Amino acid sequence: MRFPRAWGGSVHATASVLLYGLLAVLVFWSAWRAPAVMSIGYGPDPRLFMWDLGWTPFAASHGHNPLVTNYLDYPGGMNLLWSNSGPLVTALLWPLSAARGMIVAYNTALTAGVTLSAWSAFLVLRRFVRHPIAAFLGGLVYGFSPFVLAHALSQPHLVMVVLPPVIFLMLHHILVEQRRPAILLGGLLGVVASAQLLVSEEILATMVFTSIMAVALLAALYPKQVKPRAGYVAVALATAAGTSLVLCALPLAVQFFGPQHVGRALNPTGFYVSDLAGFVIPGPLHWLAPAVAQTVSTRFTGNLAEWHAYLGLPLLAVVLYTARRLWHQGLVKVVSLLALMLALLSLGPTVHVAGVTTPIAVAVFAGVFLLMRKTAPARLLMLTFVSGWAALAILPVFSNAYPGRLMLYVFFFAGLLFAMFVDLMLASPIRPRALAVAASVAVIVTLAPAFPFPSSPIPVPGFFTTTVRDRVPEGSVALVAPYAYAWDDRAMVWQSAAGMWFRMPEGYGTVPGPSVNPPPTALGSMMMDIGQGLPYDGLSDAARDRLRSDLARWSVQTVVIGPMEHEENMVSLFRDLLQREPEITGGVYVWARLTDS
Numbered sequence: 382m383r384f385p386r387a388w389g390g391s392v393h394a395t396a397s398v399l400l401y402g403l404l405a406v407l408v409f410w411s412a413w414r415a416p417a418v419m420s421i422g423y424g425p426d427p428r429l430f431m432w433d434l435g436w437t438p439f440a441a442s443h444g445h446n447p448l449v450t451n452y453l454d455y456p457g458g459m460n461l462l463w464s465n466s467g468p469l470v471t472a473l474l475w476p477l478s479a480a481r482g483m484i485v486a487y488n489t490a491l492t493a494g495v496t497l498s499a500w501s502a503f504l505v506l507r508r509f510v511r512h513p514i515a516a517f518l519g520g521l522v523y524g525f526s527p528f529v530l531a532h533a534l535s536q537p538h539l540v541m542v543v544l545p546p547v548i549f550l551m552l553h554h555i556l557v558e559q560r561r562p563a564i565l566l567g568g569l570l571g572v573v574a575s576a577q578l579l580v581s582e583e584i585l586a587t588m589v590f591t592s593i594m595a596v597a598l599l600a601a602l603y604p605k606q607v608k609p610r611a612g613y614v615a616v617a618l619a620t621a622a623g624t625s626l627v628l629c630a631l632p633l634a635v636q637f638f639g640p641q642h643v644g645r646a647l648n649p650t651g652f653y654v655s656d657l658a659g660f661v662i663p664g665p666l667h668w669l670a671p672a673v674a675q676t677v678s679t680r681f682t683g684n685l686a687e688w689h690a691y692l693g694l695p696l697l698a699v700v701l702y703t704a705r706r707l708w709h710q711g712l713v714k715v716v717s718l719l720a721l722m723l724a725l726l727s728l729g730p731t732v733h734v735a736g737v738t739t740p741i742a743v744a745v746f747a748g749v750f751l752l753m754r755k756t757a758p759a760r761l762l763m764l765t766f767v768s769g770w771a772a773l774a775i776l777p778v779f780s781n782a783y784p785g786r787l788m789l790y791v792f793f794f795a796g797l798l799f800a801m802f803v804d805l806m807l808a809s810p811i812r813p814r815a816l817a818v819a820a821s822v823a824v825i826v827t828l829a830p831a832f833p834f835p836s837s838p839i840p841v842p843g844f845f846t847t848t849v850r851d852r853v854p855e856g857s858v859a860l861v862a863p864y865a866y867a868w869d870d871r872a873m874v875w876q877s878a879a880g881m882w883f884r885m886p887e888g889y890g891t892v893p894g895p896s897v898n899p900p901p902t903a904l905g906s907m908m909m910d911i912g913q914g915l916p917y918d919g920l921s922d923a924a925r926d927r928l929r930s931d932l933a934r935w936s937v938q939t940v941v942i943g944p945m946e947h948e949e950n951m952v953s954l955f956r957d958l959l960q961r962e963p964e965i966t967g968g969v970y971v972w973a974r975l976t977d978s
Contacts, residue, residue: 393513398500400517401524405495408530409488411833416488417481423837425870425889426535429464430490431483431839432870435877436461437471438479443881447472448635452881453865453873453888454899455858455935462582462636463643464890465538469579483877484839491533494541499524502796505546509712509797510804518821519800522696522828526792530830531666531689538581542789545588547573549793552592555617556599557711559610567617571624578629583786586778591790594722594769598715601761643895645781653783654729655690656681656736661697664688668829680736683785690727690788692795695823700795703802708756713801718757720794722766725749727791729784730774744770799824842943844967845879852939852966852973859883859939860932862951864908867897875943886935904931907954917950920957928958932975942970 406413412421420427432453440447447468451458461468470490471478478486503520510516523529523546532539551570554561577585596614600607626633636642656678663670664678665685681688692700704717725746732741750762772779806817844852853859861872870889876882887899899905907928911917920928940959942951952970956962963970 390513393507394500394504397503397513397517397520398496401499401503401520402492402496404521404525405492405499408495408525408830408832408834409492409533409836412488412836413492416485418484418838418840419488419836420484420839421488421491421834421836422534423835424535425867426465427487427537427837428839428870428874429889430467430537431487432873432877433461433466433468433471434474434478434483434486434490435881436466437468438475439881441472441475446635448632449640452876452884453890454641454892455884455886457892457900458641459888459890459892460636460639460641460643461890462632463892463895465536465581465583467538467541467580468632469576470538470541483874487537491537491540494537494543495524495529495533497524497543498529498541498546501543502546502793505550506797506800508550510800512804512807515800515803515807518803518825519796521825522796522799523793525828525830526689526789526796527664527666527691527828528689528786528789528792530834531686534666534686534835536686539584539786539789541580542584544573544577544580545584545789546793548577548588548592552595553712555614556596556610559613563613563616564620567620568624570617570621572628574621574625575628578625579632583782584789587782587787587789590769590772590779590782591719591723591787594765595715595719597765597768598718598722598762601758601765602714602718603711641892643891643893645895648781648783651682651730651738653683653687654733654785655724655727655788656688656733657728658735659688659690660692660724661694662735663691663693663827666831667691667827668831669827670831677735682733682736682738687783687785690724690785691828692724692791693824693827695820695827696795696799699802699820699824700798703798703805706805707801713798714757716794716797718762720791720798721749722769723787723794724791725766726769726773727785727787730770742770839874840944841875841878842968844941844943844969844971845875848967849879849882852964852971853883853941854938855882857883857938858886858936859941860904860935860937861885861887862908862940862942862955863912863945864905865889866899866905866909869912871945872943883939886937902931904928908951911947911950911954912945914947917953920954925958932958938973938975940972940975944968 409421412419436450437447448462449458449460453459474486474490477489499520502523503516506516506519529540529542551566555566574585658677659681662674662677665675678688704713707713725743728743730743732739732743744767747763747766750759753759773784774780803817803821806813861875863869863871865872865885865887867889872885873888876885889897891897940955955972959972963972
């Protein structure tokens, strides 16, 4: 395997990042046409991350712990590390969120996430291919993959996948090349892994899982290399682990032992998984997705953001051809087997086919490796695969990850093999070059996203950016409707737009239980019911006393009702509860100075 350049020429590197950035802006143009009021994607998770973008600078500038808060779910508060808060990303975006607001910062985070993820892959792939166009196309497959773009709908921490390619390259140096000091490489790996922890713990966990699988594959394929390389690997990985623990000791201590820590993740088993048909059947987010295909794909379990296993027939054909043609190369052999294992393991505990959950254990696919017994140690491969399947089912940390999200690494390895295919064809006579062009066009077209990419308006009532400081005491508790919980967290965006001027007894995020909703209360439940359309029939004296006790326990000094569905019923509830009329200002209803009543 040749390594022609460390990072490619600066001209190629600069041109590639600019082109990736332009493509990302075009993909997300539905939001960028009005970036201060439109956000990429939809649903509660983007708004949760927007809140984080406001919280980090506020906490740092006001002496609060940025990893926990009682500005949500007051008085108990919330441990933010359980809710994908991405503190490293929010800290880096602090100047932008302060200057232009959280919506612009959010759109920038996702656009930069796609751009830099593709660019990171490009820089790494330049280590393994001669032609920059080959590396560019491979980076495009990774950074603009169905995995990344699907999660741009609602999971920003899964879009910012800049570091996995870097970790892969560092592992290649540690496990294969071993040319630099083991302690140096291990220390660098520990720093990068620590950064990944502060972007997305789930990605770090699945990266560790993938790395273990890679080590097991290398040992199975090249047993004679284990003993002479084991000492170097042990020193490097021990240094990496030690460095990570030192750098991440504080956040990990806060997460697992700090206020409002959660005992376990809230992950359903066998739901967010790849569907066997999903590898070749496109979904609604793809440009080439005929109605008949969408009829099948919309039956997959999970949701639209998790239907990201689509590789497409052209990419699968290219990957298979490259693996067969270059099987003699160790890198190709390991990457091909690892991609196959991860794709199968992404199916979860049992096989799903076209939305139907079968009783067939995914472990039965271990038999596939018997077909390779003439070119690889079939029994060891089977054992590696079954062990990986068992680890995802029962081991702590690994069992908390969504199996379907292993597809991130499948797309990276597929991008690597695609880049090697293009590189091989470009070094060949004219006819193979034409094949490379045709195959590349077919791969890119089949993976191209549908336009326009979904986006959502994020309206903020003027009250929260103008008069809030005249009506609400700083740092006091305000109850805001619509009540913020898992399915409607608009109030959190409004709180962030107000510069975290007030606390709220509500919020969306993972809390002990585990739950993603605030602790159950009579008033909170009634507000959620009204927001969902249940009729309001008035209050009895006993009910009024219960609801007022919630207000007292929360120390609420202000009630604000913003624009929402069934607004009239919510206003009627608080008119009855507080026994006075609200003030209408800045597009909201306000009951202020409740403790003076």
